[in-house]
Amino acid sequence: MRDSLDIETVSAALVTSGRPWREVEFHPALGSTNTRLRELLTGTAGQTGAYAAARALEDRGLWWVVLTDHQTGGRGRLGRAWTVPDRASLAVSVAVPVADPAQAGWMPLLAGLALSRAVRRVTEATGAALTARLKWPNDVLLAEDGDRKLSGILCELVTVGSGQTVVVGTGVNIDQTREELPVDTATSLALAGARVSREDLLVAYLDELTAVLAGAGVGTDAAGASGAAEVRTAYRAACSTIGLTVRVHLPTGDAVEGTAVGVDDDGALVVRTDHGVRTFAAGDVVHVRPAAGGLA
Template identity: 70%
Template sequence: MRNSLEPEIVGAALVTSGQPWRGVEFHPAIGSTNSRLRELLTGAAEGIGPDASRLASADGALWWVVLTDHQTGGRGRLGRAWEVPDRASVAVSAAVPVDGPADDPAGATGLGWLPLLAGLALARAITSTTERAGHALSPRLKWPNDVLLPEDGDRKVSGILCELVDVPGPAPRRAVVVGTGVNVDQDRDELPVDTATSVALTGVRVRREDLVVAYLHELAALVGPGVGAGLGADGARDAYRAACSTLGQVVRVHLPVGEPVEGTAVAVDETGALVVDTPSGRRAFAAGDVVHVRRR
């Protein structure tokens, strides 16, 4: 019997002194936490739950969290569907503000790093949460933010999708909706592909509430007060590079348009793009699906 999330536990741990998070909205089931949070940010919908009154403040739904037991219409990169059994996973979206006014292009300079640091935050949260459960896992990152578990053949345990949203108001702003899905309690036959895994399949059982809280604490610590040109201190970016198992691999990059490109991944540059040495020269990729072919 899988238990429902207890949003009161999550809210009490997040909406507290020293944390930027301002409210948690919970749904037993919902199509997409990203879509719901985008509606709250743009004023297309009213909030529900004990924290809803805070949405009327000047900051609205910035630093807001939407959480569900069962996401029925989630999306991954390139529009892929993301659906899992009820109460078996984490599905959470968080609204991180972008520094500067909405018409200031400089504020978006560091946006390429946000998806990467979200992956690092999740990897750290999985390690700390499983350590408290008695057996620390050692996740690895595949660029940009796939979290892999070496304890189960480097299979993928999560998906992260970031979306930029214009926030209306007297002083229009922008926010990044960071949507995250983590396989927590699925059995092998409940996963869509053989390359996926869950935390439980490594032999470790964790509370979903603990994982959500640890992840959002780590995310807030990594991105600071808001996203902008300075997103992620040098130490955070270096930590991502150290945890990124893509570097040093021969990779195949599948692009949104055109043929795949193969080469050796050699760096993550200052914009967060993956730098690959290819037969035709060095190239940087800001987007694309990466397949690890082999380590050089």
């Protein structure tokens, strides 16, 4: 029997002094945490009957956390479906205001970095430390299970009043069996040998995300130039895509092959091809795969 999230414990841990999170809204089942949070931000949210550790909708959703036990209509990049069994995964969206819309391009990368650190920290505490590796732009892989996909991250830029906010949606496979995963390229923490609580991973992830965002100067008025450079360096060091010979699949159906040599300061993948160096923004590609094949 899989347990529901202990929302009281999560709320007490997150909505506290020293953390930016202002409210936690929980739903036993929900179509999409990203959609719900976007509705809160834009003032179009209706009543859902959900349990919510929250006050009034006039807070507009900034720094809110939306959670569900069962995301029934989750989406990945380019509208791909993301479905999981009830209570088997972590499905969370948070709303982070950005002082500069240019910061949005780095948000899925920063969230991936934060999640990889949280996975390491929480699994290490169980005695089964796992190595989470980052696949540009928005996937977290587990080295212990053949670099299968543990998590996907979907970021959406939303205009709120005169400012901009990024909704960061994250889905993490916690204890699915192989049979419960839709494709062989996916994995869960349990399949890789770690049994962790969703509550522990959630709090660790949002703590790591807070630290990464603060270091990069995101969500504040501070420029954070030196901190941003450090965080970007940390991401590049953790990104397993860099150094690979890759095939970049484009929406036109074309594919570009070359060596991924870096990630630029806008968060775009830099690829050296036979015809010169090209850069690819996350929104402009369908897939990035190793040219030699493989799960990642």
